[in-house]
Amino acid sequence: MSTLKVDGLSKTYGDVVALRDVSFEIEDEFVVLLGESGAGKSTMLRCINGLTEPTSGSVTLNGEPLAGTRSEVGMIFQQHNLVEGVSAYLNALNGSLNRTSTLRSLLQWQDRSEKRRALESLETVGLLDEAHQRASQMSGGQQQRVGIARALVQDPSLLLADEPVASLDPSSAETVMAYLKKAAQTHDITGLVSLHQVNIAAHFGDRFIGLRDGELYFDVENGELTPDLIDGLYGNVETVGLAERTDEQPDESNDETVPPLAANEQVSV
Numbered sequence: 065m066s067t068l069k070v071d072g073l074s075k076t077y078g079d080v081v082a083l084r085d086v087s088f089e090i091e092d093e094f095v096v097l098l099g100e101s102g103a104g105k106s107t108m109l110r111c112i113n114g115l116t117e118p119t120s121g122s123v124t125l126n127g128e129p130l131a132g133t134r135s136e137v138g139m140i141f142q143q144h145n146l147v148e149g150v151s152a153y154l155n156a157l158n159g160s161l162n163r164t165s166t167l168r169s170l171l172q173w174q175d176r177s178e179k180r181r182a183l184e185s186l187e188t189v190g191l192l193d194e195a196h197q198r199a200s201q202m203s204g205g206q207q208q209r210v211g212i213a214r215a216l217v218q219d220p221s222l223l224l225a226d227e228p229v230a231s232l233d234p235s236s237a238e239t240v241m242a243y244l245k246k247a248a249q250t251h252d253i254t255g256l257v258s259l260h261q262v263n264i265a266a267h268f269g270d271r272f273i274g275l276r277d278g279e280l281y282f283d284v285e286n287g288e289l290t291p292d293l294i295d296g297l298y299g300n301v302e303t304v305g306l307a308e309r310t311d312e313q314p315d316e317s318n319d320e321t322v323p324p325l326a327a328n329e330q331v332s333v
């Protein structure tokens with residue numbers, strides 16, 4: 065069980081109010097953060113993972129203040145930042161460096177349990193057979209799955225992802241999201257993921273937090289995300305299948321093709 069509590073969080077940059085008095089609590093859920101460009105999503109994730117200092121308010125994980133970067137918090141970025149010339153396995157193993165001492169990190173002394181965890185994490189994202197393939201030879205979707213495996217090796221209780229599928233085609237984006245959700249579920253990790261694609265969000269989120277101009281606009285469960293709420297958040301965009309709910313698992317038979325939504329159903333904002 066892990067509980068993230070965001071309480072009265074505000075962040076200003078000079079005259080710009082990026083976040084204004086935002087509060088919510090997440091416990092063992094897979095939550096999607098929605099909002100227009102500039103709504104404050106990245107600032108929210110950066111305040112939670114300690115990369116940005118809030119102006120006021122607090123963030124706690126299981127009752128402990130989350131100040132500075134912590135190994136309990138795994139982060140997945142839009143650009144996976146893998147070491148291109150080395151294998152998926154070594155990239156995943158890099159995640160354990162957040163848990164080891166500086167000297168051990170410098171000497172690359174990871175123990176057997178960390179190596180086993182790297183392989184298990186690659187298995188979770190369906191890439192065990194590709195463990196020795198160089199990152200540079202993998203597709204964008206596969207690289208992002210290695211990024212997920214790397215975050216899992218850290219053994220986090222909270223997984224944050226900032227636009228993890230923004231640079232992928234719709235089919236690969238679905239696949240990566242399916243693996244990300246599966247990883248959170250199988251490892252009992254609370255997930256908070258910012259997304260631009262409303263339909264992908266509707267597909268995978270247990271709950272949705274909408275930010276508008278830095279303020280909390282809605283906080284609703286799956287099934288309560290109505291077109292009106294989306295219109296209020298983004299203006300009038302066409303949204304398809306918002307009430308549909310799926311707990312589909314990734315299709316391991318075909319790496320890059322999981323078809324819960326047709327490409328023409330995709331809504332990006």
Ligand SMILES: Nc1ncnc2c1ncn2[C@@H]1O[C@H](COP(=O)(O)OP(=O)(O)OP(=O)(O)O)[C@@H](O)[C@H]1O
Nearest residue numbers: 077080081082099100101102103104105106107108
């Ligand atoms: N380091 C910074 N310095 C000054 N202003 C900033 C900084 N970071 C963010 N902002 C401003 O804060 C507001 C929120 O930005 P943020 O990046 O959190 O939004 P976002 O919802 O993640 O947008 P996007 O989807 O485009 O990434 C914006 O007005 C942005 O210009």
